[in-house]
Amino acid sequence: MASDSSTGWPFWAATGDDRIGEALRLAGLRPGERFVDLGCGDGRVLLRAAEDFGAEVHGFELDPGLAAIARDVLAAAGIDGTVVEDDFEAVPIEADVVFAFLSPATLQRLRPRLEALPPHARIVTTGYPVPGWLPNNLGDRTYLYRLPPDEQPVDRNQRGWVSFGALVSVTPAAPALVAVKVQTDGGPLTVSVSGAGLDGWLTTRTGADEAAPGEPVVVDLRFEPAREGTEASGTLEVDSAGKFRLFAVADAGDPGIFGLSESGCDLVADAMARGRLAPVLNEARRRTSSG
Ligand SMILES: C[S@@+](CC[C@H](N)C(=O)[O-])C[C@H]1O[C@@H](n2cnc3c(N)ncnc32)[C@H](O)[C@@H]1O
Incomplete structure (x- = not known):
């Protein structure tokens, strides 16, 4: 398993505008809520969360070039959010709503930390569902989870x-x-x-x-x-x-x-x-x- 340590796994791809709107509506994002995008890319999701929903926005991004773009995007719109250039696996996650467009393996690795969020928190993913969890609501490749998550039934005798x-x-x-x-x-x-x-x-x-x-x-x-x-x-x-x-x-x-x-x-x-x-x-x- 090799991945370039300066960029996130597996690679950068942006969530489309329609899907961002759908994800934020599904999450029921409210003004003043703390919104975190894990792997915020060029900051487009943070921008919408702040401009259209009045959220307090925070992003983590491993890729220095993308983190710089995301910061510029927020600054240009006069938004007082933060973009931290760091590995989100190494920092505390504090959020009312977590957004993630990440690979299935990355989402599975994040599961224990997402489960530890306060009970009112919502997790919304695009592209891929969280492995092993059953979404509470669905859009077009958009998945909403409330805590504690409903788990998919598993036959643990299977190999x-x-x-x-x-x-x-x-x-x-x-x-x-x-x-x-x-x-x-x-x-x-x-x-x-x-x-x-x-x-x-x-x-x-x-x-x-x-x-x-x-x-x-x-x-x-x-x-x-x-x-x-x-x-x-x-x-x-x-x-x-x-x-x-x-x-x-x-x-x-x-x-x-x-x-x-x-x-x-x-x-x-x-x-x-x-x-x-x-x-x-x-x-x-x-x-x-x-x-
Ligand atoms: C598929 S892109 C999604 C970008 C943005 N959230 C969106 O939906 O448009 C995933 C992003 O997560 C970043 N990433 C992946 N693993 C990361 C990690 N461990 N820490 C910080 N950023 C990471 C990648 O560099 C990439 O920009």
């Missing part, structure tokens, strides 16, 4: 990966993120990646360094930008959960992750070996869109 394997289609020329879930016998969690083509293309991050037996842990899969048509296959392996077979392609169609059974993995491996992956990917997309 292994969410499926036998997966086919992942990523947009070429842009970084991409998907996530998978694993349940182990417990203990330290390390993911080994094998597969020559995945080396340098794929980086992983787990939602916990250590897990209890049967506790679901998400694993972020981050793909670097790649030339259209790039294909690779390999495995992810975690002790006591076995191997997860992974097939990845950079393709201009809709990005997605498609879970595979053992025979599905064999079919995809065969199609890849014969240079015939496109029809298999199209079929996976068709099945997903038709439910």
Whole structure:
């Protein structure tokens, strides 16, 4: 798991205007409330929270360039908020409303600290839900949680990966993120990646360094930008959960992750070996869109 220590995992992407408005409305943000954006990027969410909802705004951002932009954005609008250039995992979180557009593994790592917020606090995420929590309200890829959070039921007797394997289609020329879930016998969690083509293309991050037996842990899969048509296959392996077979392609169609059974993995491996992956990917997309 390598990530550049000067920038946040997995990479910067901005929440769109409509989604910001929806998230802040879902959270029921009120004037004077303390609003914290964990990983505030260029400050656009802080700006809306202050200007449209009258909140007291605070952002944390690891990337120095983005933190400077966010500060300038607030100053230019005459907003008296703060933007701290720091790792939010290393600072106390004090908030009435926490906003986060972060990866599944990062959200899972934040869970204990979010649970420790006062009972009136709300957490609103965009892009990805908090793994293991059931949202109290939903928008378009926007998730609201009240404390204490409702937890998703878990079968702690289950072991292994969410499926036998997966086919992942990523947009070429842009970084991409998907996530998978694993349940182990417990203990330290390390993911080994094998597969020559995945080396340098794929980086992983787990939602916990250590897990209890049967506790679901998400694993972020981050793909670097790649030339259209790039294909690779390999495995992810975690002790006591076995191997997860992974097939990845950079393709201009809709990005997605498609879970595979053992025979599905064999079919995809065969199609890849014969240079015939496109029809298999199209079929996976068709099945997903038709439910
Ligand atoms: C997907 S962007 C979201 C930006 C902004 N919140 C928005 O919604 O437009 C996530 C941001 O979190 C930052 N980030 C990730 N991990 C961080 C950490 N541990 N501490 C501080 N910032 C972090 C990244 O640098 C990136 O700017």
